[in-house]
Amino acid sequence: MEDKCCSSNEKEPIVIESNKGCCTSQAKNEKNSNAEIVDHCCGYADENLNFVNRTETDIVAPCCSRNDDDTNQNTSTEKSSCCSSKIEENPIIHTTSVEGEKIEYRIRGMDCPSCALTIEKGLNGLHDIKEVKVNYNTAKLQIVGNDSLSFNQVENTVQKLGFTAEPLKQNKNVRTYDVEGMDCGSCAKSIENHLNTIPSVNSVSVNFSTGKMKVEHENSADDIVSEVSKIGFKASVLENNTKKHTENPKNKEGYGLITFTGILIALGFIGSYNGISPILTTILYAVAIAISGFKPVKSAYYALKSRSLDMNVLMSAAAIGAALIGEWFEGATVVWLFALGTALQNRSIEQTRKSIRNLMDLAPSEAWIKVGSELVKKQVEEVSVGETVVVKPGDRIPLDGEVIQGETSVNQAPITGESIPVDKLIGDTVYAGTINESGSIEIKVTKLVKDTTISKIIHLVEEAQEQKAPTQAFIDKFASIYTPIVFLLALVVIVLPPLLGFGTWEEWVYKGLALLVVACPCALVISTPVAIVSAIGNAAKNGVLIKGGTFLEKAGAINAIAFDKTGTLTEGRPKVSEINAFTASEEELISTALTLEDYSTHPIAKTIVGYAKDKGIQSKNGKVFKSIVGKGVQATIDGEIHYAGNLKLFEEMYIALANVTAKVNEMQSQGKTVVIIGTQSEIMGIISVSDTIRTTTVKALNGLEQVGINQVVMLTGDNEGTAKMISSETNVNRYFAELLPEDKVDAIKQLQNEGHKVAMVGDGINDAPALATANLGIAMGGAGTDTAMETADIILMADNLEKLPHTVKLSRKALAIIKQNIWFSLIVKFIALILIFPGWLTLWLAVLSDTGAAIIVILNALRLLKIKE
Template sequence: MADKCCGSEKKELITIENEKGCCSSQAEKVDSTNAIETDSCCSTARKEMKGLESCCSSKDAEKSSSCSGEIEESPINNITPVEGEKVEYRIHGMDCPSYALTIEKGLSRLDNIQEAKVNYNTAKLQVVGNNALSLDSVENEVQKLGFKTEPLKQNKNMRIYNVEGMDCGSCAKSIENHLNTIPTVTNVSVNFSTGKMKVEHENSVDEIVSEVSKIGFKASEREKGSKPTETAKGKEGYGLITLTGILIVLGFIGSYNGVSPIMTTILYAVAIVISGFKPVRSAYYAIKSRSLDMNVLMSAAAIGAALIGEWFEGATVVWLFALGNALQNRSIEQTRKSIRNLMDLAPSEAWIKVGSELVKKQVEEVSVGQIVVIKPGDRIPLDGEVIQGETSVNQAPITGESIPVDKLIGDSVYAGTINESGSIEIKVTKLVEDTTIAKIIHLVEEAQEQKAPTQAFIDKFASIYTPIVFVLALVVIVLPPLFGFGTWGEWVYKGLALLVVACPCALVISTPVAIVSAIGNAAKNGVLIKGGTFLERAGAINAIAFDKTGTLTEGKPKVSEIEALTTSEDELVSLAFTLEDYSTHPIAKTIVEYAKDKGVRSKNGELFKSIVGKGVQATIDNEVHYAGNLKLFDEMNISMDDVKSRVDEIQSQGKTVVIVGTQQEIMGIISVSDTIRTTTVEALNGLKQVGVNQLVMLTGDNEGTAKMISNETNVNRYFAELLPEDKVDVIKQLQSEGHKVAMVGDGINDAPALATSDLGIAMGGAGTDTAMETADIVLMADNLEKLPHTVKLSRKALAIIKQNIWFSLIVTFIALILIFPGWLTLWMAVLSDTGAAIIVILNALRLLKVKG
């Protein structure tokens, strides 16, 4: 995967005629082992390369809805720049450097644009226009070219708040609806699962906080880079609940001990006022904003009970509702802690070396390039590079690996990891908001806010179900007594009970809590799942395809044997060095490093060319020389009888052969071998144990190497001698066999196959921004150790979501049935609703405890 794709899945499939050559020129660097080199213009895992005909094509529509770069409609499209004013956009989906020029040319054709500049590295577009230019025309033009734009100016008034007190998804909707009625609020988004609210507004923060408090919740602004504040334990709320409970008990006892009915009614009335004040106030604003949340339904039930003389029932309803809310808040807070626990990993202060002195600074004040001193046992405050000292670092908070990693001068270290032994000095390479742990936190938060397909369906179902039952309750209250079937009091009571059951709180809460818990657990274990969609998809995977080099194997091959045939060994290595020095393929790098270690110098070469899937060529000493596989030299019709048998013998040992020669002769053979990762066999066995029955290896290597590696790793099938487009065909073949296929790569190579698969999994995400931002799931460690846990966790999450949904539906169905015979009292209805919600939350919390 290459530079940031972000929203590239959202891009319409296009072929840009004047850019057709961009992939073909880069594709020369593709060979039989690695799908696509890092610098390839199509190296994002969100694009599928169709041969060499089109530059990049979009990810299939199925993944588009859950792309991490999904962009909301801009609320400022009507802004018009004045003469010479500069407006900035973020461009999503630009994975080819030449696209920058394409966009600039496209915009330059528009009237009233003075200047358009696109920076590929930062994915930013700057437009300078006069007062006749509408931003609509800019965005439309960019969209025609197949990209998405996000006006950066829209963030000017965007603020993030923490919201306390939400115990149901309908609460979030009520807040959104209420704030949307305020003229100064442009856009609002409230996420119940994370307790976070994003509001774009022109009025003050205090006014927003005040408006949220009106509907019964507490909001506080979260400063950029700050940690979410822990929700207060609400001792005052529990005190009021206790007082209300005592009043109800006194009234109940008094009614059986000759106490005046007026006195017991007063006790119940006081209890209703104390516990019912907050939900009634929230209900008022919910109705005002046209929402039917639980506050409305409970308030109606309590007030209705009081009006028909059922004071005890009314008091019990509000008391159980308040108690249920408090317990739900306490339970749901445990899931939200998964984010705070991640944030607490990185220390807030750092010791900065200034001359010969150490100065303690807040991490927000530390700039790139400053020297930080970290003592043994301390957590590393910022990402950096070791410049002094040696140590072992526990990287479990980032990668989930339990074994400390040795760090020497020049190695990278990450904020939040623990310095186990020696004292070290690091040079800061990233600001606090750009550290790996900060990006993990951001991605996890974004993932937890995205709705999974199941959740989206249930939310839609609830939005239809609640109004229908509300209307049904009114019908039950009015029609039967109107036609003489029973008394008004009897049917009003049944209608009120139906109102309480009308809000499917447990059903709505069943999915998001499970998703938040699972994603939080995964992040703690060094796995980034980019949203509920991918969590659900991972749970359904039954086949996984692995790239061999760098995934199943170390990806660090070594030269094992050199056979010079018509020249000296040093001359052969020198020629190979010269030929391979311009390639970024792992085997080429291995030969170059070997030559350097041996002190061999390269020759003067020119006219270098990569031959796709076969090797490389260059002109050395006025003669064209080649380095590549057997297929390359077969096509040159050179006599290779002796060489072929030797090559077959070497390949049968699982080694890769690089042949060096000219069009006239074979000059020598260099054997290169790779080693299987120590964690590979255990990880693959773990996958079989959790029910993944098809493990497939894809490689560009020869049949002998592929067979040997497959035997050692226990994969079910292997496909050898594959070109990039061949790997795509294998993925499609597996899908046609009925498998849900995940593709595992190292985050850089195998873009087409990753794009075609149902789920793209990148490994080695720590320190690799592109992998973190483009893959569906990222294994932060550079091994497969956590993959079985990811699949197990996803399947457990799916199972719990199904359990929660069925439990919620059954409880609601039973409650509805019991209403009409008169067996379901109001307080039982409340207990069934809040009790079911609490049970659903506690069931989902089990996902936090699933061991990695």
């Protein structure tokens, strides 16, 4: 058996060498029993059995075979249609046997194979690591290290290199918590800094956007919750990454305290104009400061203790400073406005987080299991693969499975965003969280609750929300520099002018306190993450998974989209349309074609195989099957080599093709794909296959034109005639025909060299090199393909293009709102800074400008949740 990736004159069986991920001779590696199955060949063995690097365009197809001396069995793993042997469905990742602890991570942020090499080199420098492997295509990192190696050490190193690493197998000491009360990124930083001061905490990561905290700790969860409460927030453990969310009564108490302190301030203010004793009004203000200021002052204490300079510190300093210089009304107003603004911000931010919680609530928590003739209710966590679930009309389907009894129509909108219910018959796949519309059905469970499609969607969306977009990362860095600079400037304003005799201490202390409030960059920091979370939540609700803010920004910037033809623009389910037998009977021609194509996974091959089997035609006895890259396949039948392939394959054999060429050209001009069957001496016949354009293709491409995509390109391995016909029917701007897999990469690069930001749309498996080369990779049909979820940057869960215009529109709207928020935040800060020095900016006005701007920014971002197709 020989893989496409390797030299055609390589006679020895092949293996995949684990460190290089490349095809080499079995003679070179005959003692290596730990060969790894990898995604792509990056090289091959020359005639002297030396390793030769391939260039990027040499990467033509995934390696998918190896030979195991111990078992004398050929094993292969499906990553594309390159193998000529039978294949297994799921890849298995092997780690070379080295003593030490084995850890596996998911890597985020790699955009080319060189990134994987960068990570490998960076991690190899750590003392506790023995072996490192990074697989770009699966985004997985495998490490073999000493017992002293911690995941925190690995994650920090990967992060320094510009990527993120997440353990695939969760450390038993790592727990995820839900944190309530954070209203900007500085709160998350304060929690991180405080927990990092505790000896029993090894590492902590707090994400403001999702309200989640991951802590690796040796002490109890109650201790962590207690420590978080010290700095003014509420944490609760998420068991199995789920938690029932209910309205927290303390939130209502919080509004009650805000109302009460507001009344105290109003009474004091009115009393100061009605002859009430100044001492009494001061007491009213002091009580208001004590009630509203207790939480921020407590949080500020722990923030300073952990060397954080967050808004609690700034607001507390402003309020206490105002009281010390006798401005009790100003101090009370500062803490009251701050408390009110924080409560309103929290309430608004919760709207964005509900988009994920709503997804979690889609799948029912219980299922009716058929046991013999009885129905038993079970928790979905207790249901095993293979059990039979009964779903009545109107109920939600609890787990992914296959229909084994009954017929119905299912509303799949929660998964794919499709508005029209899909008919389901025996043998069809159904997904957890979808709604059984009509008939009662029985389902054989195929996935555990943690592995269902809806669970993966939730996990991917949460991961996406945790990834910082380039704009957000820049803003966070800007804020980390801006805040301490303005804080120091405030101290200078408080101390220097009165020392130099320019005005009184009270005057400059007041201005310095106002500057402290302006130093809080809350609106600016919150401007980007809330918009990104809202957009990703909207997309998920409509059946589109965007894997992070980076890809959201890229989607908003693209101006050209390249489509793979088969299975993307077309149905991908071609049919045999015409058979022309020349030197053999029609039955013999089909039998030979069946024998040749039975081991191929190419859609055209599958069509011919399916047609032959439907006709009841038997295959011949074939041997020595080989795949010929971009041309066809060959096998030895009855002692003679037979071929099935395109015209180019037979032209290279110098067979007389005059009549055949004319017939092939005629068929191709009609948009048909032609498979020629023959030997080295004759052409036995021609089988033509045709594919149909998807019903949604034309509408989707027109929609892309309306949202400003000026280049819609089709990439296909089909001939010029087929490509021309399909392009005219779909109104694509241009097409590239007769492409080998590596030629698709060249086509993407050509578009990029022309100045386009290019997105590539494919099935997420066979087009991996082109998807990786494009600025943005978009996979179709993620609901039925686990690999598509792994490889692409954006996933269209339904197997159609209808959601693509909405995705581009949503992304562009998100970029516009992010820019609006950033400019609005900066302008408000700039105006506030200008108003300080003439003395026009009061403390309460400074707080109002900060919290008010933050609320406006959040509300503006929330508009993204409402955008419809």
